[in-house]
Amino acid sequence: MIRKTRVLFATRFAEMAEYRAEVIIWMLSGTISLVMMLVWMAQAAAAPGGQIGGYDGSQFATYFLSVWLVGQLLVVWVGWELDFMIRQGTLSPKLLRPLDPMWPEYAAHVAERFVRIGPMLVLLVIFAALSGASFTRDLWAYPVTLGLCILGFTCRFLYEYTLGLLAFWTESSTSFSEVAWLLYAALGGLFAPLAFYPQWVQNIAVWTPFPYMLGLPAQVLAGKATLSQAGSGALILFGWVIFFWFVRLLVWRLGLKKYGAVGA
Amino acid sequence: MTTSQPDASVHVRDLKKQYAVHEKEPGFMGSLRSFVSRKTKYVEAVGGVSFDLAPGEVVGFLGPNGAGKTTTLKMLSGLLHPSGGVAKVAGFEPRRRETAFLKQITLVMGQKQQLIWDLPALDSFLVNQAIYEIPDEQYRATMREFTEVLSLDGILKKQVRKLSLGERMKCELAAALLHRPRVLFLDEPTIGLDVNMQEAVRAFIRDYNERYGATVILTSHYMADVTALARRILVIDSGQLVFDGDLARLAEQGRGGGKTVRLKLREAVSAAHLARYGHDVKVDGLSAELTVPRAEVSARAAKLLADLDVADLTVEDPPIEAVMAELFGAGERAEKEVVGG
Numbered sequence: 001m002i003r004k005t006r007v008l009f010a011t012r013f014a015e016m017a018e019y020r021a022e023v024i025i026w027m028l029s030g031t032i033s034l035v036m037m038l039v040w041m042a043q044a045a046a047a048p049g050g051q052i053g054g055y056d057g058s059q060f061a062t063y064f065l066s067v068w069l070v071g072q073l074l075v076v077w078v079g080w081e082l083d084f085m086i087r088q089g090t091l092s093p094k095l096l097r098p099l100d101p102m103w104p105e106y107a108a109h110v111a112e113r114f115v116r117i118g119p120m121l122v123l124l125v126i127f128a129a130l131s132g133a134s135f136t137r138d139l140w141a142y143p144v145t146l147g148l149c150i151l152g153f154t155c156r157f158l159y160e161y162t163l164g165l166l167a168f169w170t171e172s173s174t175s176f177s178e179v180a181w182l183l184y185a186a187l188g189g190l191f192a193p194l195a196f197y198p199q200w201v202q203n204i205a206v207w208t209p210f211p212y213m214l215g216l217p218a219q220v221l222a223g224k225a226t227l228s229q230a231g232s233g234a235l236i237l238f239g240w241v242i243f244f245w246f247v248r249l250l251v252w253r254l255g256l257k258k259y260g261a262v263g264a
Numbered sequence: 265m266t267t268s269q270p271d272a273s274v275h276v277r278d279l280k281k282q283y284a285v286h287e288k289e290p291g292f293m294g295s296l297r298s299f300v301s302r303k304t305k306y307v308e309a310v311g312g313v314s315f316d317l318a319p320g321e322v323v324g325f326l327g328p329n330g331a332g333k334t335t336t337l338k339m340l341s342g343l344l345h346p347s348g349g350v351a352k353v354a355g356f357e358p359r360r361r362e363t364a365f366l367k368q369i370t371l372v373m374g375q376k377q378q379l380i381w382d383l384p385a386l387d388s389f390l391v392n393q394a395i396y397e398i399p400d401e402q403y404r405a406t407m408r409e410f411t412e413v414l415s416l417d418g419i420l421k422k423q424v425r426k427l428s429l430g431e432r433m434k435c436e437l438a439a440a441l442l443h444r445p446r447v448l449f450l451d452e453p454t455i456g457l458d459v460n461m462q463e464a465v466r467a468f469i470r471d472y473n474e475r476y477g478a479t480v481i482l483t484s485h486y487m488a489d490v491t492a493l494a495r496r497i498l499v500i501d502s503g504q505l506v507f508d509g510d511l512a513r514l515a516e517q518g519r520g521g522g523k524t525v526r527l528k529l530r531e532a533v534s535a536a537h538l539a540r541y542g543h544d545v546k547v548d549g550l551s552a553e554l555t556v557p558r559a560e561v562s563a564r565a566a567k568l569l570a571d572l573d574v575a576d577l578t579v580e581d582p583p584i585e586a587v588m589a590e591l592f593g594a595g596e597r598a599e600k601e602v603v604g605g
Contacts, residue, residue, distance in 0.1 A: 007394035011380065011387050018382045092343050093378035098366040099395045256361075257345045260283065 008104055013111035023112060024119050026075075033071060033190050037064030037131065040192070053196055059222070061131035065124065066218035067190055072120050073113060073149040074213060076156045078105050079177035082164025086259070087172070095256075102161060102248075109157060136223030144230045145217045151237040152213030156184070158244035159209075165248070168255030188214030209240040272354050272368070272446040272479045274317035274340065279349035281310040281335050309335040311503035312349060319446075320477040324484070324494035324511075326588060332503040333483045334373075337449045340481070341371040354447050367396060370445040372453050377432070378439055379424045385435040386420045389442055396443035403442070410438040413468050430461040437465065441472060448472075448480045454489055466492045487588070499588075515581035522555040525565060528576035541568055550575075 016023065040060040044052050055063065082105075085091040094101040127133070135141075163180055166173040185191065187201075187210035194202055194215050205211050212233040219225035225233075287303040288294050310332040317323055327333050338344040340351055342358035342365065351358050356365035379388040393403045411417055414434045419427060427435065437453065450469065454462040470493055473480055484490055490497065490511075497514050499507035507514060525542065529550045538545045541564050542554035556564040561579055568574060 004394045007390055011383065011391050014387065015380060015382050092338075092371075092373065095343055095361070096341060096366060096369075096371055096378075097392070097395050098363040104391075259344065 004099070004103075005107070008107040009111055012104065012108040013114060016108065016112045016115045020115055023115050027072060027116055027120060027123075030071060030075065031068065032185070033064045033067040034127065036191055037061055037068075040064065041131070053193070055193070058132045058134065059224075061128075061133035062135060062222045063193060063218060063224070065127055065131060065133045066135065066221040067188075067214060068127070069120070069124055069221070070145070070149055070152070070214055070217045071190065072116060074153050074156050075112075075116075076109060076153070076160045078109065078157060079160040079164035079180075080174055081105060082161065083167040083173045083177075086165075086167040086255075089260075091259070095259075105161070106157060109153070135221050138223065140227060141220050141223070144227065144234075145220050148212070148217040148220065148230060148234055148237065151234055151241060152209075152217065155209050155213060155237055155240045155244060158241065158248050162244060162248045162251050165251045165255045168258040183208065184210050184214065187211060189218065190214060193219075209237060212237045212240075272319040272477070273352075274315075274354075274447065274479060274481070275350070275352040276316070276336075276340070277314045277350040278312045279310060279314070279336065279339060279351055280308070280312050280347045281332075281339060281344060282347045283307050283309055308503055310339070310346075310500075313500065313503070313505045314349075315498055315505065315508055317479050317481070319479055320473070321496065322473055322480040322482065322494045324490035324497045325481050325500065326483070326490065326497060327500040331500045333500055334451055336500065337371060337451050337481065337483065341369055341449050342366070343371070367443060368445055369447045369449065370440040370443075371449040371451065372437060372440045373451045377424070377436060379432065379435055381425050382423060384421045385416075385424055385427070385439070388424070388435075388439050389420075392439055392442050398443055402444075406442055406444065407438075410441070413471055414438060414464065430457050433457055433461070433465065437468065444476055446476065446478050448478050448482075450480060450482045450484075452484055453482070454484060454486055462486060462489065469493055512581070514587055516558065522557050523561050524580045525554050525556055525561075525568070526576075526578045526580065527552045527554075527568065527572075527574055530573040530575050533572060 037060060040052070040055070041057040044050055044055060044057045044060055050056050052060075082091075085094070085101075091101065094104070128135075159180065160177060163176040164173055166176055187194070187205040187208055189211065194205055194211050197205070216225060216230065216233040220230050283306065284304050285307050287305060289297060313332070313336060325333050325336070335344065339346045340353055340358055342361040345359045354365065354368045356362055356368070358365065358369075379385055380391070389403075389407065392398070398406070411420070414437065416434060416438060419431045419435065422431075424432060424435065433453075433456075441448070448469075453469070454465050457465065466489060469480065469482070472478060473493075480493070482489060482493060495510050497507065497509065497511055498505060499514070522542070522544075529552060532550060533547070533552065535545045535547045535552075538547065538552055538554055542556040544553075544555040546553045565577060565579060569577060
């Protein structure tokens with residue numbers, strides 16, 4: 001098991017390193033939260049007292065930069081990958097091996113984070129200096145954020161994987177991923193902190209995994225969430241991970257019966 | 265089901281596969297109609313085939329395009345769930361895709377790659393070593409053997425995307441057999457390769473079969489692959505098994521069960537004259553070819569030698585390509601639509 005993990009990670013890292021330039025460009029393209037940062041900072045500067053909803057310009061900068069950072073660690077493309085593999089039949093060689101095809105994909109995503117992390121931290125320092133963002137000085141917040149990110153990434157990976165598997169039944173499953181992204185972005189707090197939404201939206205959001213995946217770790221980094229809030233968020237995320245694990249297994253088993261192994 | 269010592273046999277009874285196919289008329293209106301109500305028809309790709317393979321047997325699986333060869337191989341390797349019937353490979357039910365089963369089999373699908381495109385083939389081999397849990401010593405021994413037989417030296421450290429088709433195919437074969445499977449499903453393993461490379465791949469498969477006693481089912485459009493490797497032939501057409509027997513018997517079926525007599529003549533003879541000795545007469549200058557009944561080959565040959573000024577006479581089984589063309593030309597192929605709608 002350790003050997004498999006090590007070899008899979010090493011190979012996928014080598015593969016991702018081949019695409020390092022693309023990874024960086026892709027990273028730069030995922031900057032909606034930074035655009036939102038500029039919008040909200042401008043609104044705060046124009047507002048009476050220089051604040052909106054308890055956030056001044058610097059706090060908006062910290063929040064949105066934290067969202068950007070967490071978002072970078074939660075990037076998942078496995079839905080698109082699966083959609084392609086199922087429709088083109090390239091899933092077949094993977095099905096012939098005694099290893100769930102999910103694991104090489106998971107390893108690829110984790111390996112990509114290691115390619116991404118260097119340039120990501122450089123950009124973070126530059127953006128923080130330009131925007132005046134300042135992250136929390138509570139040291140506990142950093143490992144807790146990392147833990148929440150790992151849970152959030154796993155959760156997102158599993159539901160995106162499950163959505164990708166819908167290609168067994170549909171002509172293309174990527175539209176489901178688009179809808180999922182919209183929910184993730186809106187309810188996760190990519191456009192605004194969740195507290196800025198109407199109460200009924202907030203009431204719905206807490207029953208989804210999204211606020212705990214994106215908004216919560218960002219609030220921890222920004223010094224606006226407590227350790228106990230982070231702890232309960234982690235438990236809720238863990239519950240979602242287990243839920244999506246079983247849903248994925250069920251959809252996988254049903255989907256294999258439908259697989260046409262096209263062209264392979 | 266599992267057994268600790270799989271026997272590498274293959275047992276197939278009344279195996280069937282139906283596909284749902286969506287139909288759409290061409291053009292914009294066709295798209296609109298399809299958007300509102302999509303037509304689905306069911307196509308029977310494999311219509312109930314039965315056969316058994318003994319451990320270590322090499323079988324050629326032949327048939328025209330769309331006959332059901334690849335679908336059958338996909339069912340036997342666990343990629344497709346059969347619509348009906350029974351398949352047992354090395355004692356396992358393929359559709360369950362148990363780990364022990366997957367370690368016993370391999371399916372090579374032409375140029376379909378399992379190699380990692382952006383990395384050297386060696387990286388893919390290491391991944392397979394880890395996934396199949398191949399002990400280091402066995403891995404090294406197998407690599408040494410494959411490197412020698414397939415002449416892999418010098419290409420293992422090149423990026424896969426920079427390899428030629430032939431080099432890539434050799435690496436694909438090595439990757440597919442690294443775990444020493446005991447049942448090999450080879451679907452067009454030499455497609456697109458030049459003659460030398462085809463021969464190298466054939467020699468490799470023959471060697472692997474002899475060395476490990478592996479059971480091999482081989483489909484190929486190159487008859488030379490089949491005649492070089494397989495004694496027994498299965499012929500499938502329109503999803504039905506139409507022949508199961510040895511190569512010689514298949515050859516006997518050709519030309520109406522006759523043999524081909526080739527003549528080199530010293531004096532030209534008309535086709536009409538030669539038709540007295542056999543049928544399917546072809547004359548090209550001083551060369552001629554005709555088919556005679558198998559049971560009368562000696563008598564007809566003696567008569568030809570006595571009556572005509574013959575420089576050379578040879579008797580052959582009809583070429584296997586001709587037999588196949590006859591077999592497939594005999595029946596109209598039509599997809600069997602069992603349900604419309």
